[in-house]
Amino acid sequence: xxxxxxxxxxxxxxxxxxxxxxxxxxxxxxxxxxxxxxxxxxxxxxxxxxxxxxxxxxxxxxxxxxxxxxxxxxxxxxxxxxxxxxxxxxxxxxxxxxxxxxxxxxxxxxxxxxxxxxxxxxxxxxxxxxxxxxxxxxxxxxxxxxxxxxxxxxxxxxxxxxxxxxxxxxxxxxxxxxxxxxxxxxxxxxxxxxxxxxxxxxxxxxxxxxxxxxxxxxxxxxxxxxxxxxxxxxxxxxxxxxxxxxxxxxxxxxxxxxxxxxxxxxxxxxxxxxxxxxxxxxxxxxxxxxxxxxxxxxxxxxxxxxxxxxxxxxxxxxxxxxxxxxxxxxxxxxxxxxxxxxxxxxxxxxxxxxxxxxxxxxxxxxxxxxxxxxxxxxxxxxxxxxxxxxxxxxxxxxxxxxxxxxxxxxxxxxxxxxxxxxxxxxxxxxxxxxxxxxxxxxxxxxxxxxxxxxxxxxxxxxxxxxxxxxxxxxxxxxxxxxxxxxxxxxxxxxxxxxxxxxxxxxxxxxxxxxxxxxxxxxxxxxxxxxxx
Numbered sequence: 001x002x003x004x005x006x007x008x009x010x011x012x013x014x015x016x017x018x019x020x021x022x023x024x025x026x027x028x029x030x031x032x033x034x035x036x037x038x039x040x041x042x043x044x045x046x047x048x049x050x051x052x053x054x055x056x057x058x059x060x061x062x063x064x065x066x067x068x069x070x071x072x073x074x075x076x077x078x079x080x081x082x083x084x085x086x087x088x089x090x091x092x093x094x095x096x097x098x099x100x101x102x103x104x105x106x107x108x109x110x111x112x113x114x115x116x117x118x119x120x121x122x123x124x125x126x127x128x129x130x131x132x133x134x135x136x137x138x139x140x141x142x143x144x145x146x147x148x149x150x151x152x153x154x155x156x157x158x159x160x161x162x163x164x165x166x167x168x169x170x171x172x173x174x175x176x177x178x179x180x181x182x183x184x185x186x187x188x189x190x191x192x193x194x195x196x197x198x199x200x201x202x203x204x205x206x207x208x209x210x211x212x213x214x215x216x217x218x219x220x221x222x223x224x225x226x227x228x229x230x231x232x233x234x235x236x237x238x239x240x241x242x243x244x245x246x247x248x249x250x251x252x253x254x255x256x257x258x259x260x261x262x263x264x265x266x267x268x269x270x271x272x273x274x275x276x277x278x279x280x281x282x283x284x285x286x287x288x289x290x291x292x293x294x295x296x297x298x299x300x301x302x303x304x305x306x307x308x309x310x311x312x313x314x315x316x317x318x319x320x321x322x323x324x325x326x327x328x329x330x331x332x333x334x335x336x337x338x339x340x341x342x343x344x345x346x347x348x349x350x351x352x353x354x355x356x357x358x359x360x361x362x363x364x365x366x367x368x369x370x371x372x373x374x375x376x377x378x379x380x381x382x383x384x385x386x387x388x389x390x391x392x393x394x395x396x397x398x399x400x401x402x403x404x405x406x407x408x409x410x411x412x413x414x415x416x417x418x419x420x421x422x423x424x425x426x427x428x429x430x431x432x433x434x435x436x437x438x439x440x441x442x443x444x445x446x447x448x449x450x451x452x453x454x455x456x457x458x459x460x461x462x463x464x465x466x467x468x469x470x471x472x473x474x475x476x477x478x479x480x481x482x483x484x485x486x487x488x489x490x491x492x493x494x495x496x497x498x499x500x501x502x503x504x505x506x507x508x509x510x511x512x513x514x515x516x517x518x519x520x521x522x523x524x525x526x527x528x529x530x531x532x
Contacts, residue, residue, distance in 0.1 A: 047400055048373065049337040050225040051324065055317055056097065056151060056234040057357065058343035060368045062314050072250040073311055077322035078370065081341060085372025086381040086420055091342055093367050093389040095432035096357050098125055100344035100389060101154045102437065105134040107393035107408035109431055112520045114438035124173045127155040129162065135393060136163040136225060138404045145222040147212055150205045150229035160192050166217040167191060168208050182231040183238035200240045202232045206320030213327040232313045239312035246312050252304040255351040256492055258283065262352065264494035266478050271456045274355035275303060285355060307349050335374045338399050340392065343367040351490065358457045360432065360471045361491050376417050383420035386428035386464040387413065409519040427465040427511040434459060445474050463512040470508035
């Protein structure tokens, strides 16, 4: 009689084979379960997700992990983010909202951005997407799911369906009548459909971003990029009700040059004076460069009250960051998400007489920058290398493996994540050309430099390298500035006329000229001959 066939794992003395197959099957099923879980949460082991959190008008002095912040400032979530990654000492992303965002979306300095322009009434703006493409569209074409949530100030065309798969946007240029509603009821477009939304905007943005991270409104099979644009802490800087008065008794020291005289500094600073003396030694807010949120004509705001009020707007963002970090962790995406936190620019809180942005100084322009992803950098690192907006773009593109068909002006910062103290030979250049971009900006500098001024601030290009900053003004007669940022971080002593600095000045001017030429600023180089 023919013996009945038995599979190998049921044959005598094959218990070990049975065990091996059982383990293999179990491992396979577990692996499938993990894959399903990963797909549901959006976790990818290949290209990283990218979360770019972008605040508005936020000085580095309002973030607790920065040693220059007020000692009473509390930002626990941002501090934890920095403790797990690398904190950059200085980021110079732009002089005001629109050019900063234009540089972030293109990876180019304003002088290399074509077709971008202001269009009245303020804050309306426009651009031609064929002449001025944005790199999120390339991320989208190359496999990423892209989203933008929050404030928009870069043309009435917000790019939904071209740059963004998902968008919940407060489009200031499209609706000037609602453009001042930083802390009020907002008209937003959700994937192209407009609706009015109540509630505190920063909280709304955090909720929508958390929902996106947890899988809503996106394809779980794709890595994702989310640009979350808070409107806080832009004027009128109204804190959430739960945070009002948090710093009511906090001591606020006054900057050394809150009032003139300011020896050695340009005369235009006296025209920017935004503070006035009151009785009994009090200081009150005067006029500023802000079109919205200037409450100085409606009520008397003290200097101390103003500083406290701006800082009281930060906790809502900090709580939002905490929510997003929790969502990333609970969905298993934290280990594979590149997180960047920064702001479009800083904001003067009395330094050099300012109560606005625009100025070339750290106090008016410098932003915080924190970069974090497990394994990306030594936890708690601090990098002294100064960074500009195109650098951030170059880094995101490098980390995501996305290539764009145009030249990006920035440099990939990835080598600094592993070694924040590594030698970095590149200068950091940033600029201010008012409301002009591309060819029109270059023509002003070349042909009518006496017109190179915007909101009473002369146009400039600045270079930071080796702990020193050189500021070159394009308007004739203003005079350049040189600062030792390590020993004079508040930029009080202009050393441009000191003979001992002649060699340093020459080297910084050469670096500025070279970088302008490198970044398609060839026509600017014609006027760079004025840098003597």
